[in-house]
Amino acid sequence: MSFLDFFTDPVLRGPTWGTLLMCISSSLMGVVLFFKKRILLGESLSHATYPGVVAGVSFFAFFFPAHEEWTFVAVLGGAFISSLLGLKAIEWMEQKGKVRSDAALCFVLAVFFGIGTVGASAMQLAIPVWYQQVQILLFGQAATMSDSHIILYAVLSSAVVLFITCSFRPLQALLFDRDFAKSAGIPVLFLEKMVFWLLLFSIVLGIRSVGVVLMSGMVIAPVIAARQFTHQLRMVFFLSACFGALSGLLGNILSVIGSSYFSFQETLTLPTGPMIILVSASFALFSLLFAPHRGWIFRLSRMVFFRLRCLQENILKALWRNGSLSFLDLRKAHAISSFSFRLALFGLSQEGWIEKKGGLFSLTKDGIQKAESVVRLHRLWELYLARALGFEGDRIHRNAEEMEHILTPELERQLTVLLANPTADPHNQPIPQKERGL
Amino acid sequence: MNPYWGAGFFEFFAIFFSRIGQFMLGQFSALSADEVQVGVLSCVAISCGVVGPFLVLKKMAMFANSLSHTILLGIVSSYLLASFLWGGGMFDLSTLLMGAAVAAFLTAIFTEGFVRFLRLQEEASVGLVFTSLFALGIVLVTLYTRNVHLGVEAVMGNVDALCFSDFRVAAWLAAFNALLIALFYRPFQIVSFDSNFAKTLGISCGFFHSLLLFLAATVCIGAFRSVGVLLVLAFLVGPYLTARLFSSRLSRLLLLSPLLGILASLIGVALSRHLLSVYDLPLSTGGIVVMVIGLFYVMALFGKLCMCHRWEKFHA
Secondary structure (H helix, E strand, C coil): CCCCHHHHCCCCHHHHHHHHHHHHHHHHHHHHHHHCCCCCHHHHHHHHHHHHHHHHHHHHHHHCCCCHHHHHHHHHHHHHHHHHHHHHHHHHHHHCCCCCHHHHHHHHHHHHHHHHHHHHHHHHHHCHHHHHHHHHHHHCCHHHCCHHHHHHHHHHHHHHHHHHHHCHHHHHHHHHCHHHHHHCCCCHHHHHHHHHHHHHHHHHHHHHHCCCCCHHHHHHHHHHHHHCCCCCHHHHHHHHHHHHHHHHHHHHHHHHHHHHHHCCCCCCCCCHHHHHHHHHHHHHHHHHHHCCCCCHHHHHHHHHHHHHHHHHHHHHHHHHHHCCEEHHHHHHCCCCCHHHHHHHHHHHHHHCCEEEECCEEEECHHHHHHHHHHHHHHHHHHHHHHHHCCCCCHHHHHHHHHHHHHCCHHHHHHHHHHCCCCCECCCCCECCCCCCCC | CCCCCCCCHHHHHHHHHHHHHHHHCCCCCCCCHHHHHHHHHHHHHHHHHHHHHHHHHCCCHHHHHHHHHHHHHHHHHHHHHHHHHHCCCCCCHHHHHHHHHHHHHHHHHHHHHHHHHCCCCHHHHHHHHHHHHHHHHHHHHHHHHCCCHHHHHHHHCCHHHCCHHHHHHHHHHHHHHHHHHHHCHHHHHHHHHCHHHHHHHCCCHHHHHHHHHHHHHHHHHHHHHHCCHHHHHHHHHHHHHHHHCCCCCHHHHHHHHHHHHHHHHHHHHHHHHHHHHHHCCCCCHHHHHHHHHHHHHHHHHHHHHHHHHHHHHHHC
8 A cells, every 4th residue: 555546546545535625625714714713613513514414314315225325415415404504593693692602603513413413313223224324424434435526525625716716805805804895895795605605515525524523623723733834814725725635635544544553353444534633733733833933932932032132131231330240249130040040151151252260250352342232222222212202210221121132233223323323321321332442 | 110101291291290299298219210311401401500601601602612522532541541550440430530620621721721822813722622632532432442433422422321320420510510609609790790890809710710610621521421511512501592581680590591401301301202102213312402402592582582573563
């Protein structure tokens, strides 16, 4: 079983392509829901498909018991109708019943699933073989998908892709500013209707491979991962589709390989749905933690480095003011752990700004220059606050204590020009000149 | 012999109330299966009816949904851990409950943590956490029991196979929840309506938030084995929404929603019995109760809309 077999083998290609296409369409619709801040709608709608699935399968079992291979049409139809009813019920509750959205979502989810449960329990005794088919749809079973599924899936997911590419501009306007879109003459109501129809399509498609219970995960996880890497809507759509497709593919492959790996005594089929969700959730978690700029690790390290630099600059200032100080004297002024203090000192001596002689720290020539530039920024800012903004007293010092770490060379140049290259700050302390020592 | 055998919908009530009358007069007889069902469901209705309003007020209904899913992971992993450590010999209900509690706690931590530290939308965080934990639970169940349908059972419970010990657990739980809510009625009310005001009064929002989470988790865990988490969700939200149509006083809502829940469970059990005796259809009682709760809401909403309509006509 090579990797390519999953795409070409007559038995394996059905599940692979089916899952891939379905994941693309649901992760694209997830982006729309994410920016409308209604991402949990997917959860309710997917649960609301259950009674429709039950009804569709029973309908088929009674009228066309011989054509089992076409059951999926009945499943899709039933699921579509009942999730449409669920959507209407949610809208109705929110508008007519003045119910908060989360309560409406939760209530519709529970009631529809309850109806489905009752129907399924009726099937269990009457038509047990068909009952199994319904149960499979709860957690998804991609393995039995055939080429006819692929065609249907391809048509529906290309409809989703086509809609999003064709109406990208108006959709963008709608997602970020509904009122603006309305005033710009965009047919907002029509677009929203289309979005909901396609959402229903993609959820209904998904229940075959991901299952009724977990379908919402496939809507949620890819867009979370995609959002971490970019802030362009176009790219979010694209990346979300990529993450979705990748997790569909990997999840399906894992479930096939896992099933054959764990079936040592008896056959075991790992349900596809949970595997796909696990893969896409790990993508989401990974990007939440490690994505550049927005990821947790990145933000954390930026914060730590900034704090360290502030500490170092404060140490330089203290040494500049007092000549040389011992470790304990230096440490007294800073309420910070001994470890980070040592780290800051180590960094400073690595830069060649301070040196240690007989237990006393003092500035080197470069260090003096660096310290003076910090002091210069501090005093420039103080002067700016006092002269240009009319601040007084103690407040300017405290504000400058923070700003001295933030001001960039560009700002410094501007301030120098604005204040006409001053030589003394509001406390009549000299402002160190920039080019001294060169 | 079950006295309800072959009873129709109205006969059920006749027998039920006559048996209650007998019980009052001192003629004790063993509880039948239907009575245990009504008892357990009513107790769940009470616990949910007092906790649910606060959950909805604090916009935590979908979080309850999330809890109800992730409990599966807790139960499965505690089951695996217990059988790994003691070979399954020491395995009992309390281990399961501990596992479920840990899972509920982890869900809360993750959901809050993703919002706070990873800067995720709150809804997205809820969705991501519960789908992934639930998926993990399902995979573990499948690997271990070789049967994916245990997960189904967990979601939907099995009201038709209750026993007396379930009733005892549910009753304790109902008493516990009702007592806590009664004790902390004021602070809960203030925290859920105006957290800033609560802060000025020195009421710890964090504490009551966690207490509410804890109560929601105990309700889910307690009901997990007997009636399934789906029913709990319906009981948490449905009766409150129905009661909300007729009253806007919290104290009245807290009384009305358990009552509506109890009524729904009575009607649901009677309906289930009716279908069994008349049409020979053994349906899932839990599902029927959920349907009855849904029906209550729809009827109440229609009733209210009609009433308002007539009221406007009358004055026009």
